[in-house]
Amino acid sequence: MVRKCNQKDFEEIFEIINDAAQAYKGVIPQDCWREPYMDMEDLWREIGKGVKFWGYEEGGRLLGVMGIQDVQDVTLIRHAYVRTQNRKQGIGGQLLSFLRTQTKRPILIGTWKDAVWAIKFYEKHGFKLVSRKQKDELLRKYWSISERQIETSVVLSEGKKH
Numbered sequence: 001m002v003r004k005c006n007q008k009d010f011e012e013i014f015e016i017i018n019d020a021a022q023a024y025k026g027v028i029p030q031d032c033w034r035e036p037y038m039d040m041e042d043l044w045r046e047i048g049k050g051v052k053f054w055g056y057e058e059g060g061r062l063l064g065v066m067g068i069q070d071v072q073d074v075t076l077i078r079h080a081y082v083r084t085q086n087r088k089q090g091i092g093g094q095l096l097s098f099l100r101t102q103t104k105r106p107i108l109i110g111t112w113k114d115a116v117w118a119i120k121f122y123e124k125h126g127f128k129l130v131s132r133k134q135k136d137e138l139l140r141k142y143w144s145i146s147e148r149q150i151e152t153s154v155v156l157s158e159g160k161k162h
Ligand SMILES: CC(C)(COP(=O)(O)OP(=O)(O)OC[C@H]1O[C@@H](n2cnc3c(N)ncnc32)[C@H](O)[C@@H]1OP(=O)(O)O)[C@@H](O)C(=O)NCCC(=O)NCCS
Pocket: 020, 021, 023, 064, 079, 080, 081, 082, 083, 086, 087, 088, 089, 090, 091, 092, 093, 094, 110, 111, 112, 115, 116, 117, 118, 120, 121, 124
């Protein structure tokens, strides 16, 4: 079941993000990796900036989470994470398909250039990598991330004009 997350889910969201983000360890550039990958303060800050989390729940437990954030004239999909044990069962796909129904704006997704599985996952759902020049512009316009993260990230779009 896909449902909206609330304040009570905070610790479980935190746990899922940091479990799932282990996939990045040794894959993304070493200077971009942190342990924990996202600390509680960062997570609060993201929620404060308008990231709304939705979760996939089964048996009273969240197995995956995905955030959605309206920024200027677009909607960003942020922080897509499925527990390591529960991958490749369609959970991420269900969350993504659901979130797509929640906005009429063009959707943009940013991820690490080296997270090839995530790029494949989004491509499977019809998203396309934008050009290098365009992704730099989009990351600067819609995200608040460091130059280093811009350099090491990619952006996927639905192919609609933004
Ligand atoms: C990306 C992620 C959210 C996808 O969730 P999921 O529930 O595993 O995805 P689904 O089961 O709906 O879809 C599976 C598809 O995703 C892609 N995929 C997922 N894991 C993959 C892997 N390890 N290697 C290659 N492709 C992978 C494939 O296209 C796969 O389709 P297939 O089974 O037909 O090959 C999940 O893998 C995850 O949490 N990864 C770690 C964190 C991350 O990379 N998040 C993205 C941040 S933007």
